[in-house]
Amino acid sequence: xxxxxxxxxxxxxxxxxxxxxxxxxxxxxxxxxxxxxxxxxxxxxxxxxxxxxxxxxxxxxxxxxxxxxxxxxxxxxxxxxxxxxxxxxxxxxxxxxxxxxxxxxxxxxxxxxxxxxxxxxxxxxxxxx
Amino acid sequence: xxxxxxxxxxxxxxxxxxxxxxxxxxxxxxxxxxxxxxxxxxxxxxxxxxxxxxxxxxxxxxxxxxxxxxxxxxxxxxxxxxxxxxxxxxxxxxxxxxxxxxxxxxxxxxxxxxxxxxxxxxxxxxxxxxxxxxxxxxxxxxxxxxxxxxxxxxxxxxxxxxxxxxxxxxxxxxxxxxxxxxxxxxxxxxxxxxxxxxxxxxxxxxxxxxxxxxxxxxxxxxxxxxxxxxxxxxxxxxxxxxxxxxxxxxxxxxxxxxxxxxxxxxxxxxxxxxxxxxxxxxxxxxxxxxxxxxxxxxxxxxxxxxxxxxxxxxxxxxxxxxxxxxxxxxxxxxxxxxxxxxxxxxxxxxxxxxxxxxxxxxxxxxxxxxxxxxxxxxxxxxxxxxxxxxxxxxxxxxxxxxxxxxxxxxxxxxxxxxxxxxxxxxxxxxxxxxxxxxxxxxxxxxxxxxxxxxxxxxxxxxxxxxxxxxxxxxxxxxxxxxxxxxxxxx
Numbered sequence: 355x356x357x358x359x360x361x362x363x364x365x366x367x368x369x370x371x372x373x374x375x376x377x378x379x380x381x382x383x384x385x386x387x388x389x390x391x392x393x394x395x396x397x398x399x400x401x402x403x404x405x406x407x408x409x410x411x412x413x414x415x416x417x418x419x420x421x422x423x424x425x426x427x428x429x430x431x432x433x434x435x436x437x438x439x440x441x442x443x444x445x446x447x448x449x450x451x452x453x454x455x456x457x458x459x460x461x462x463x464x465x466x467x468x469x470x471x472x473x474x475x476x477x478x479x480x481x482x483x
Numbered sequence: 484x485x486x487x488x489x490x491x492x493x494x495x496x497x498x499x500x501x502x503x504x505x506x507x508x509x510x511x512x513x514x515x516x517x518x519x520x521x522x523x524x525x526x527x528x529x530x531x532x533x534x535x536x537x538x539x540x541x542x543x544x545x546x547x548x549x550x551x552x553x554x555x556x557x558x559x560x561x562x563x564x565x566x567x568x569x570x571x572x573x574x575x576x577x578x579x580x581x582x583x584x585x586x587x588x589x590x591x592x593x594x595x596x597x598x599x600x601x602x603x604x605x606x607x608x609x610x611x612x613x614x615x616x617x618x619x620x621x622x623x624x625x626x627x628x629x630x631x632x633x634x635x636x637x638x639x640x641x642x643x644x645x646x647x648x649x650x651x652x653x654x655x656x657x658x659x660x661x662x663x664x665x666x667x668x669x670x671x672x673x674x675x676x677x678x679x680x681x682x683x684x685x686x687x688x689x690x691x692x693x694x695x696x697x698x699x700x701x702x703x704x705x706x707x708x709x710x711x712x713x714x715x716x717x718x719x720x721x722x723x724x725x726x727x728x729x730x731x732x733x734x735x736x737x738x739x740x741x742x743x744x745x746x747x748x749x750x751x752x753x754x755x756x757x758x759x760x761x762x763x764x765x766x767x768x769x770x771x772x773x774x775x776x777x778x779x780x781x782x783x784x785x786x787x788x789x790x791x792x793x794x795x796x797x798x799x800x801x802x803x804x805x806x807x808x809x810x811x812x813x814x815x816x817x818x819x820x821x822x823x824x825x826x827x828x829x830x831x832x833x834x835x836x837x838x839x840x841x842x843x844x845x846x847x848x849x850x851x852x853x854x855x856x857x858x859x860x861x862x863x864x865x866x867x868x869x870x871x872x873x874x875x876x877x878x879x880x881x882x883x884x885x886x887x888x889x890x891x892x893x894x895x896x897x898x899x900x901x902x903x904x905x906x907x908x909x910x911x912x913x914x915x916x917x918x919x920x921x922x923x924x925x926x927x928x929x930x931x932x933x934x935x936x937x938x939x940x941x942x943x944x945x946x947x948x949x950x951x952x953x954x955x956x957x958x959x960x961x962x963x964x965x966x967x968x969x970x971x972x973x
Contacts, residue, residue: 460558
């Protein structure tokens with residue numbers, strides 16, 4: 355359990371997955387925001403800058419790649435780490451987006467939590483210099 | 484007509500990628516049509532829709548798959564990965580999965596419709612699958628709202644040139660009045676009788692062209708869906724060609740001598756008799772003669788497997804093994820249980836067309852007759868099958884088991900329907916005479932040819948079948964299996 359000081363934004367169009375992920379992360383002590391597509395995620399981030407974005411790849415309205423592009427173009431958000439997640443073979447996505455970290459659906463919950471933690475710690479170290 | 488004048492576009496067809504389905508639909512789905520696929524959970528709707536998407540993606544068409552409270556995309560893809568049609572390289576560029584449930588929950592049918600239109604446009608997709616139409620139906624405020632949704636989707640499909648499949652579980656009546664607005668309704672179902680179940684597809688409605696009526700079997704395997712159109716609906720209504728005076732022979736000199744001109748090419752011969760009387764060897768002789776003449780041959784069997792058959796025929800001097808090895812003879816063996824008539828016919832006719840088969844031997848027709856789940860179809864099925872074989876110029880021998888080994892009664896299984904459509908009928912039976920079991924053969928009927936109608940004993944030797952001179956005992960009870968030599972009344 356971590357103190358609820360770190361905020362994770364979860365973006366997924368599949369309602370069941372979105373809610374399940376949010377519950378799991380809250381149980382781990384994170385503060386969780388949710389959005390069902392990229393545009394909604396940008397609206398959330400206009401209010402609160404999260405410490406990590408966990409985003410699905412295939413979504414309506416604004417998909418994962420488009421969301422990441424917007425985040426990288428935004429001077430405030432560009433340092434927020436992003437973890438992609440997809441039901442599609444993520445090895446193919448990694449080749450298309452080198453440098454991005456991906457989670458393969460369906461998730462292994464422990465691996466998911468480890469990867470979330472690692473992304474947050476890495477970012478904290480980078481920010482801390 | 485000036486060059487600028489525009490014609491109404493002809494119906495473009497979308498291949499479904501499901502073997503056997505396009506012929507049922509008269510050539511495929513009509514482009515820009517909206518189709519409902521209805522069926523209980525597990526009926527195969529999701530596999531069908533995905534098979535269509537992957538097939539279309541192979542041809543460069545982009546597809547959008549929208550779910551509404553259906554199984555998760557990761558679970559769906561995990562299930563699809565074992566399917567032969569699944570191609571991970573199409574994801575996510577050409578096949579794109581999204582959920583529309585949240586939009587439906589928050590903004591109802593207008594929000595869902597907007598999402599579908601926008602996503603189809605954004606992805607430049609030509610195929611839309613909406614998986615879970617029943618959710619949309621439940622979210623509709625009224626039947627009128629649901630009809631309006633379908634109508635507006637149809638308008639969008641027409642304007643934006645996409646073809647839509649709407650998948651829905653059937654609850655209550657399988658076809659709701661609202662569904663009548665769409666361009667086609669395909670129903671998938673599983674039927675059960677006793678402990679046996681099978682899958683059926685029926686085209687309930689199809690605008691744009693005629694479709695094959697009634698139900699058609701389909702199966703789901705790692706190859707995906709495969710439809711086996713009901714044979715009776717597939718055969719050509721036109722007369723088969725006249726094969727003229729072409730004649731064929733069994734290749735058994737003493738038997739051929741009973742039919743001096745030979746029997747008609749492309750005809751159907753039914754050999755009936757009890758187990759062990761030599762029917763299989765007679766049919767194998769028919770094939771051996773074809774192989775000798777260089778004709779492509781096919782054997783379809785139900786009881787004896789290929790190895791056993793080759794061993795058995797080799798023992799009587801019929802060497803079929805080399806013809807199997809070099810492809811002149813193909814052996815198709817079917818389990819003698821739970822026979823699917825259309826699957827057997829499809830496999831058989833596919834080889835007939837592919838290799839130009841000229842001689843066919845179907846051994847153990849009783850297995851088809853006794854294990855089909857559609858006994859009422861047997862007669863029209865065989866009429867259609869023999870018609871199609873005749874059309875391809877295939878000279879066919881069928882064997883059919885009669886149940887009684889001995890006795891004063893003869894069982895001719897007329898109920899199979901084949902005895903009515905076969906041009907040639909040969910009857911074989913056992914005869915017990917002076918403590919010795921003998922085999923008898925007689926020709927009951929032969930189309931367009933003179934034949935020797937005498938009853939003959941025949942022997943099975945290491946050299947094959949040998950027909951003996953006309954049988955001498957008193958003929959009065961010969962066909963009953965109980966014979967007497969003249970003067971012997973004991």
